[in-house]
Amino acid sequence: MSLPSYYQRLITKYPQVSVAEWHLLDQLATVRHIKKGEHFLRVGKVARYAAFILSGHFKYNFTGDDGSEKILKFGFMDDFLTNCQSFNNNKPSYLNITALEDSVILRFNINNVRPLYDLHSSILHVNLQVYQHIMEEQEEHQYILSLKSPLERYRFLMRHRPAIIQKISLTNIARYLFTSREALSRARIMVTKKLGAAHQYVKQ
The missing domain is CATH 2.60.120.10 (Jelly Rolls)
Incomplete structure (x- = not known):
């Protein structure tokens, strides 16, 4: 079978x-x-x-x-x-x-x-x-939480754990990063703006 x-x-x-x-x-x-x-x-x-x-x-x-x-x-x-x-x-x-x-x-x-x-x-x-x-994931999460700002934590996920960014809601990402949804939303806007500016610079 x-x-x-x-x-x-x-x-x-x-x-x-x-x-x-x-x-x-x-x-x-x-x-x-x-x-x-x-x-x-x-x-x-x-x-x-x-x-x-x-x-x-x-x-x-x-x-x-x-x-x-x-x-x-x-x-x-x-x-x-x-x-x-x-x-x-x-x-x-x-x-x-x-x-x-x-x-x-x-x-x-x-x-x-x-x-x-x-x-x-x-x-x-x-x-x-x-x-x-499992142990590696626990160590990585501790490292993420050691980063000082929601912006740094969000950037880490973008670079190393894009599946979380793509599949998980902003509210649950904030709970994973031990920060508020509002702080994380501001961090995401900052990253988006910088990526947009960099993309525009490349086009020029």
């Missing part, structure tokens, strides 16, 4: 996993449809599941001490959804993972997948690769 077409993207992203191994994982997976605003994981719940995003995108968010929403990261198509800290420590999650639009995911019970690690080193390697990517 052939795999569903969406596995082709995952095979390309994780070439170390054989087709036979993807068949094994497929037996443990279920396709789930998640509506905009619905939680994949809710604050206070222990993470039991992980998933690949087949379509749509998600935010990892929590409420700060000041009552405002903060976003730590976004998940896009083919990204991996989970809260490693909650699962590994068997502790309630301090954040939500929430759909930003109607989305489709390929969901796994993590405890059902873990026995495969000892038998299939390539699947374990993907797990380690996902962990490394």
Whole structure:
């Protein structure tokens, strides 16, 4: 039996996993449809599941001490959804993972997948690769927040994370950059004006 077409993207992203191994994982997976605003994981719940995003995108968010929403990261198509800290420590999650639009995911019970690690080193390697990517994203977000102004933070996203600029609303980008929507809007206007002036200069 052939795999569903969406596995082709995952095979390309994780070439170390054989087709036979993807068949094994497929037996443990279920396709789930998640509506905009619905939680994949809710604050206070222990993470039991992980998933690949087949379509749509998600935010990892929590409420700060000041009552405002903060976003730590976004998940896009083919990204991996989970809260490693909650699962590994068997502790309630301090954040939500929430759909930003109607989305489709390929969901796994993590405890059902873990026995495969000892038998299939390539699947374990993907797990380690996902962990490394999560750590790199956390470090990058800390670096972004260390930049002094909304303008600098927005410029960083333009240069290094254009998908966020293209796919995420200004309100949610502001929550990710830990700034106000108004400050971010001013920063975007400044960047747009400078880009327009530079473009005009090149034309001349």
